[in-house]
Amino acid sequence: MQSDVTKKVLRSQKGKVSKRKKEADQALLSGAEILIRSLEDEGVETIFGYPGGQALPIYDALYDSKINHILCRHEQGAAHAADGYARATGKPGVCLATSGPGATNLVTGIATAFMDSVPMVAITGQVPLSLLGRDSFQEADITGITLPITKHSYLVRDTSELAQTVKEAIYIATTGRPGPVLIDVPRDVSSGQAEYRRADKMNLPGYRPVLDADPAQVEEAARAIMKSERPVIYAGGGVVISGAHEELLQLAELLMAPVCNTLTGLGGFPGNHPLSLGMLGMHGTKYANYAVSECDLLIAVGARFDDRVTGDVETFAPEARIIHIDIDPAEIGKNVRVDIPVVGDVKRVLRQLLKSLQPRLNEAWRDKIMAWKKEYPLNYCEKGCLKPQAIIREICRQTEGKARITTEVGQHQMWTAQYYTFTRPRSFITSGGLGTMGFGLPAAIGVQVGCPDELVFDIAGDGSIQMNIQELCTAVNYDLPVNVAILNNGYLGMVRQWQELFYNRRYSQSELLNPDFVKLAEAYGAEGIRVTRPSELAPAIEQAINSSKPVMLDFIVDREENVLPMVPPGGTLNKMLG
Amino acid sequence: MLICLPVLAASFCPGLKSNRPLDRYHKLEGFTGFNNENMCEADIPGKAWAGAGPGVRCLELRFLRHNLRGGVMMKHTLSVLVENNPGVLARVAGLFSRRGFNIDSLAVGRTENPRVSRMTIVVEGDDFTLEQVNKQLHKLVDVIKISDLTKDAYVDRELVMIKVFAEPSSRAEIMQLVDIFRARIVDVGPKTLTIEVTGNSGKIDAFELSLRPFGIKELVRTGKIAMLRGYKNSIKGNNHKEEDVS
Structure with missing residues (x-):
């Protein structure tokens, strides 16, 4: 038995030791703590992720952090959720996964963000440096795998580099043309110790995004605009990303020039504006495609002349001089010849440009476009069973075009682009470049996290929704009242449409046997509503909007409805089917 | 490295x-085969194609x-x-x-x-x-x-090492070629000579071609390295003419 004195001494020694340890702790932090602290200091509020072996130190540091972590049910879901969050808020989306399979599951999400220029930081655990390259358990060369689909990537080799790396990664992801940046953190780097010093300056001699355009180019563009008789503005996702929607509206109204949007550009110009022509390209409106085909000046703003927009590049806008405004010099002249390139941030360039322009109006051109709009509106046969287009129109009517809409990929995505009237930027969130099925539901979760007070709809197909349906549990878990509207036709609709049109109706592997989505929703703890008749449509959507739970709407629609009009792949824009 | x-x-x-x-x-144009003259001159661009700018560029433009x-x-x-x-x-x-x-x-x-x-x-x-x-x-x-x-005007170089079969009877001839091309013998084996030569790709190709009849056992060639000529910086100060002096 110890005497009281000994006990006292022991206690005081213990106290000393812990105090000293505490002092040392204040000076030295673990790599994981530095990582999380740096993210906090950069203003990151939410991380979407999924833990695992090599990410454990990071998750341990996250336990004490004020950062809100959303546990998705699949790493791909985490990446898409971070993507949706970033697209809705404009802030960088952060996702976190472990090494090996965790990291490779992020790949589709990273590629999706890369193609649509979304600011994202993906953090992956990695096996310790000493085990790198030895085919260790759950080892994958994720920096190598993601090399072509990231704007930049880091494999951190020293704990003391973490703070600087995080700062640079967020800076690169969010500036210039945004894009995903990957940080691979070996376990010994995250569990090693270093002093935390907030990084203050960047060391990136090779990274200098051009923001202000060359005034001479802007002047030349202005001269071309003032000379043009039949101008058309072709506005892409760059308008939304750079927040140039107001400048775009001013430009269009000043010139009385019609505006057509790309898929990702929808919402960058109010869809209910008389000058709006909706979407152009493969499934664009006829009047948008006619306008592009007959214009004498095409002003491309933050768009990249994707093949789904141009069709055959040789016959694209054949009579037009082309002004191309983009922040990425590599986009200029990549797909089509450009007459007047203007490299710079779209918002700044438009401001510069507006200063040298005077109001203009070519009545004949305006009347021609109005006539096209009247003569060739988007339409479908409303008779008979439930039509997918009618569902989108009804959702648009009830939400007054103000909901945040995400989609998967396929027919439903095109119908949403055609029949939902987007009136504000960042309200349409869809995988445009990569065309990722399974994007919509996790993205909707990210959107709802970023915009908790807004109404979020994921418009889905019965095929796409099953690619990431597990994320319904995430929505239930975090009380995120997202609404999922499944346009259920029992087919991979777009595949079936192409098989009908180009493969002689040989429906190879495109018919689907589906689960009972209502029961499935209920099993996840969400609400499920099935709609089979047009009369049930409006009340069902109302019920979903008013519900505080995630709702899955299973719309049983016309099975063989096609997306029209359609420019066959590689075809000429003004020669459309339907 | x-x-x-x-x-x-x-x-x-x-x-x-x-x-x-x-x-x-x-x-x-006007190519008549390799001879000692154009092989060596190729390395001295100013002389080979006088007035037409640096020789390498000229070679490639044609x-x-x-x-x-x-x-x-x-x-x-x-x-x-x-x-x-x-x-x-x-x-x-x-x-x-x-x-x-x-x-x-x-x-x-x-x-x-x-x-x-x-x-x-x-x-x-x-x-x-x-x-x-x-x-x-x-x-x-x-x-x-x-x-x-x-x-612009630039100088470029490659380095090649060639191990060539060299029977006693052919050694003298090879060494003569080495001399002409301003190459160097860096290793001598019982039946081979290892030769290093630097120059632009034209010279190196020509050297390789001329050694081929003896039998090339092994050849290793670096990629091209290049540098702008210096006159751009010195043109203001003095008018001295820059020449490739390799």
Whole structure:
């Protein structure tokens, strides 16, 4: 038995030791703590992720952090959720996964963000440096795998580099043309110790995004605009990303020039504006495609002349001089010849440009476009069973075009682009470049996290929704009242449409046997509503909007409805089917 | 240290490159075959094609081909400054293969600043391709600066080491060739000589060709390295003429 004195001494020694340890702790932090602290200091509020072996130190540091972590049910879901969050808020989306399979599951999400220029930081655990390259358990060369689909990537080799790396990664992801940046953190780097010093300056001699355009180019563009008789503005996702929607509206109204949007550009110009022509390209409106085909000046703003927009590049806008405004010099002249390139941030360039322009109006051109709009509106046969287009129109009517809409990929995505009237930027969130099925539901979760007070709809197909349906549990878990509207036709609709049109109706592997989505929703703890008749449509959507739970709407629609009009792949824009 | 990828480079452009590298010289105007004169003079551009600018450039300008777009295919020598970070070579090489650009050769080494490396990339393409190569390279965060040396006067060099069969009867002849090409014998074996020679690709091709009859046992060749000529900087101060004095 110890005497009281000994006990006292022991206690005081213990106290000393812990105090000293505490002092040392204040000076030295673990790599994981530095990582999380740096993210906090950069203003990151939410991380979407999924833990695992090599990410454990990071998750341990996250336990004490004020950062809100959303546990998705699949790493791909985490990446898409971070993507949706970033697209809705404009802030960088952060996702976190472990090494090996965790990291490779992020790949589709990273590629999706890369193609649509979304600011994202993906953090992956990695096996310790000493085990790198030895085919260790759950080892994958994720920096190598993601090399072509990231704007930049880091494999951190020293704990003391973490703070600087995080700062640079967020800076690169969010500036210039945004894009995903990957940080691979070996376990010994995250569990090693270093002093935390907030990084203050960047060391990136090779990274200098051009923001202000060359005034001479802007002047030349202005001269071309003032000379043009039949101008058309072709506005892409760059308008939304750079927040140039107001400048775009001013430009269009000043010139009385019609505006057509790309898929990702929808919402960058109010869809209910008389000058709006909706979407152009493969499934664009006829009047948008006619306008592009007959214009004498095409002003491309933050768009990249994707093949789904141009069709055959040789016959694209054949009579037009082309002004191309983009922040990425590599986009200029990549797909089509450009007459007047203007490299710079779209918002700044438009401001510069507006200063040298005077109001203009070519009545004949305006009347021609109005006539096209009247003569060739988007339409479908409303008779008979439930039509997918009618569902989108009804959702648009009830939400007054103000909901945040995400989609998967396929027919439903095109119908949403055609029949939902987007009136504000960042309200349409869809995988445009990569065309990722399974994007919509996790993205909707990210959107709802970023915009908790807004109404979020994921418009889905019965095929796409099953690619990431597990994320319904995430929505239930975090009380995120997202609404999922499944346009259920029992087919991979777009595949079936192409098989009908180009493969002689040989429906190879495109018919689907589906689960009972209502029961499935209920099993996840969400609400499920099935709609089979047009009369049930409006009340069902109302019920979903008013519900505080995630709702899955299973719309049983016309099975063989096609997306029209359609420019066959590689075809000429003004020669459309339907 | 040099990391060179001529083999890798060749695999990027199957069908475009002739298996016989010397074929192309036969397409040159007024080409009459290799002789001592043009082999050596090739290395002294100012003399070989006086008044027509630097010789290498002249040589390559005359060798024109057309691609499917109708653009003129031309060889360009790009000098690319990169941050000396791990993986930077993979980023650059990956970019070329991914975007379908043809690399003829790639040489990497540190510069006077240990944090910065210089890549000398020889790429063949028309103006459109070159513009894209340039812009896409610029997008890499690790790339600091790119200059297309082909637009200016520059000096370029390759180093090759050739192990050639050298029976006593042929040694004298080989050594004579070594002399003519200003090459050096760096190793002597019982039946072989190992020779190093530096110069531009024309000279090296010519040297290789002239050794071929003796039987080449092994050949290793670096990628091209290149540097702008100095007169651009010194032209203001004094009017002295820069010459290739190798």
